[in-house]
Amino acid sequence: MTRERDIKEACHDPLESYLRNLTRRRFFGKVANTMGAGLGSMALGTLLKADGAHALPAGPAQTPEDILANLPHYAPKAKRVIYMHMEGAPSQLDLYDYKPGLAEHYDTDLPDSVRGSQRITTMTSGQARFPVAPTMFKFKRYPNNQDGLMLSELLPHTGSIAKDICVIKSMKTSAINHEPGITFFQTGTEQPGRPCFGSWASYGLGSMNKDLPTFVVMITQGKGNMQALAARFWGSGFLSSEHQGCKIRAGRDAVLHLRDPEGVSREDRRRMLDVVGRLNETEFENSLDPEVQARVAQYEMAYRMQMSVPELTDFSTESKATLDLYGDDVKEPGSFAANCLLARRLSERGVRFIQLFMRGWDQHGNLPNEIRAQCKAVDQAQAALVKDLKQRGMLDETLVLWAGEFGRTVYSQGALSHNNYGRDHHPRCFSIWLAGGGIKPGVSYGTTDDYSYNVVENPVEVHDLHATMLHLMGVDHRRLTFRQQGRDYRLTDVHGTLVDGIIA
Numbered sequence: 001m002t003r004e005r006d007i008k009e010a011c012h013d014p015l016e017s018y019l020r021n022l023t024r025r026r027f028f029g030k031v032a033n034t035m036g037a038g039l040g041s042m043a044l045g046t047l048l049k050a051d052g053a054h055a056l057p058a059g060p061a062q063t064p065e066d067i068l069a070n071l072p073h074y075a076p077k078a079k080r081v082i083y084m085h086m087e088g089a090p091s092q093l094d095l096y097d098y099k100p101g102l103a104e105h106y107d108t109d110l111p112d113s114v115r116g117s118q119r120i121t122t123m124t125s126g127q128a129r130f131p132v133a134p135t136m137f138k139f140k141r142y143p144n145n146q147d148g149l150m151l152s153e154l155l156p157h158t159g160s161i162a163k164d165i166c167v168i169k170s171m172k173t174s175a176i177n178h179e180p181g182i183t184f185f186q187t188g189t190e191q192p193g194r195p196c197f198g199s200w201a202s203y204g205l206g207s208m209n210k211d212l213p214t215f216v217v218m219i220t221q222g223k224g225n226m227q228a229l230a231a232r233f234w235g236s237g238f239l240s241s242e243h244q245g246c247k248i249r250a251g252r253d254a255v256l257h258l259r260d261p262e263g264v265s266r267e268d269r270r271r272m273l274d275v276v277g278r279l280n281e282t283e284f285e286n287s288l289d290p291e292v293q294a295r296v297a298q299y300e301m302a303y304r305m306q307m308s309v310p311e312l313t314d315f316s317t318e319s320k321a322t323l324d325l326y327g328d329d330v331k332e333p334g335s336f337a338a339n340c341l342l343a344r345r346l347s348e349r350g351v352r353f354i355q356l357f358m359r360g361w362d363q364h365g366n367l368p369n370e371i372r373a374q375c376k377a378v379d380q381a382q383a384a385l386v387k388d389l390k391q392r393g394m395l396d397e398t399l400v401l402w403a404g405e406f407g408r409t410v411y412s413q414g415a416l417s418h419n420n421y422g423r424d425h426h427p428r429c430f431s432i433w434l435a436g437g438g439i440k441p442g443v444s445y446g447t448t449d450d451y452s453y454n455v456v457e458n459p460v461e462v463h464d465l466h467a468t469m470l471h472l473m474g475v476d477h478r479r480l481t482f483r484q485q486g487r488d489y490r491l492t493d494v495h496g497t498l499v500d501g502i503i504a
Contacts, residue, residue, distance in 0.1 A: 062481075062483075068203075071205060072473070073479060074476075076475075078438055078469075080351065081398070082354045082385070083401045085182070086378075087182065087222075087357050087405070088362035089178070089361055089404040089406045089407060089425060090361045091367065092169070092452060094136075094408075096151065096167055097429075099451070102134035102450070102451065103134050105132045107133075109131065110411045110453070119176060120176075121176060121177065123425075130409075132451070143162060143163060149165075149167055149443075149444055154371065154379070155375060157380040157383035164386055164390065164441045165433045165435045166433060166434050166439045166441065166444075170446020170460050171432050171465070173405070173406050173427045173430075178405060182227075186234070187491070188466055188490075193237055193238075194237045194238075197353070198234060198245050199236040199237065199243040201473065203243045207352065209350035215246065216351050217357070218249075218339040218355070218357070220359065220377075221334070222374060223373035224361065224362065224370035225364065227362055239482060240290055241294045245355060312342070315330070318341070326340060326388075327381060335377070336356070337381035339356050341381075344385060344394075347389065360373075361404060363423060365414055366420060367408075367422050368420060368421070389436065398436045399435075399469060399472055400436050400437070403465075404430065408424065409424045410453055411423075429454060432465075439472070439503070440503065445460070445499070445502050446460060464495075464497050465499070466492050466496060467499075468502065470492075477496050
């Protein structure tokens with residue numbers, strides 16, 4: 001009876017129940033995850049050896065502590081990143097890649113010699129014709145001299161920072177649809193499940209402010225056709241969950257579940273966290289699951305954020321001149337202007353990686369009207385962000401990126417008229433820009449052909465961009481790795497070449 005009573009009582013103890021349910025399979029699974037290689041890997045190695053298969057020379061794998069101890073690898077030019085992702089893929093032809101010669105080819109078919117054997121989407125693969133659609137917008141040189149950048153009339157405020165930005169016109173990608181395209185830009189692969197850029201930065205370089213997350217994400221609803229945004233775009237993949245992006249929202253609760261429930265005091269929350277922390281320590285001693293430690297770190301971060309986030313999102317301390325710089329939209333929570341100002345405030349407070357998503361750039365039809373609205377929503381704010389960072393002496397240490405997941409076609413999707421056209425997805429060339437943090441200012445890099453269809457000089461792959469950005473942050477992209485299931489992974493996989501031509 002005593003043993004039966006002990007067993008019955010133990011079953012009411014969560015820890016005892018957990019230990020009793022720790023099966024042999026789960027035990028070996030946890031050992032495999034902890035050690036980076038399971039029994040299956042060892043068995044495979046034995047078979048390969050017996051079979052005479054050639055293998056890489058054996059050597060001790062670097063531990064995460066070894067990898068992180070050497071970071072940064074050299075003096076960084078950029079301490080932080082602000083990455084503005086224009087979800088949906090802006091048209092380079094209507095914004096950055098000036099092609100005046102296209103006017104004489106209006107409504108003619110795109111030559112087969114230009115399109116070649118390119119894979120196109122199902123949305124235009126059935127078209128009888130591929131009519132060339134020159135932009136209907138005028139371009140202007142900023143500043144007004146021979147060396148100035150040519151920018152669309154839709155971006156007059158961005159034109160005012162032309163001397164500070166570097167426009168890459170020769171970006172290219174392998175992805176032709178939004179989900180894999182965005183995934184590739186965020187994680188370095190089209191396959192979901194890998195850590196995103198911000199998570200790699202958090203893992204490798206750590207935090208500069210213990211009261212705020214290392215990696216923050218903000219989203220603005222756009223003015224046109226909007227693609228879905230998956231949380232995995234700012235996920236940590238196989239890295240610890242403490243490195244995933246923290247989403248800041250508009251409204252009363254900037255971070256969900258951060259506020260204490262009614263009737264719970266800050267002292268009550270502190271006592272609760274202390275108890276939970278002790279329980280998690282016991283859990284970690286038994287399970288060796290690193291996610292337990294990550295959970296404790298996130299609880300503590302949330303406790304500190306209860307004080308830091310309200311101050312962060314309060315714009316009342318900003319001067320009228322600063323608010324005017326960002327425009328009237330800055331008063332609207334969640335607008336791109338408000339998020340740009342928040343990005344500057346987060347930068348001041350030491351947040352390592354800040355990502356702004358602007359939805360609505362997927363313009364398959366009615367492009368002239370939709371792109372006008374989109375540009376109006378972002379133009380003043382993105383220029384203000386660069387100016388604001390510069391006047392505060394922060395731009396030199398802040399790497400700013402403006403990019404979409406791919407570009408748009410020179411031919412019209414659907415009917416073409418003088419005042420209306422649409423453009424399909426185009427991965428073979430598109431334009432992005434960078435500023436600050438060791439980037440050459442006021443230059444254009446790379447060129448495309450007369451149709452803005454193929455890169456003809458200085459192509460830049462997504463892996464090249466990631467390698468260069470990491471370099472400016474003081475990181476050798478080949479040495480920032482994480483061992484997962486017996487393989488060393490990195491943001492650039494087995495690719496990536498520095499783009500020396502854009503580095504100051």
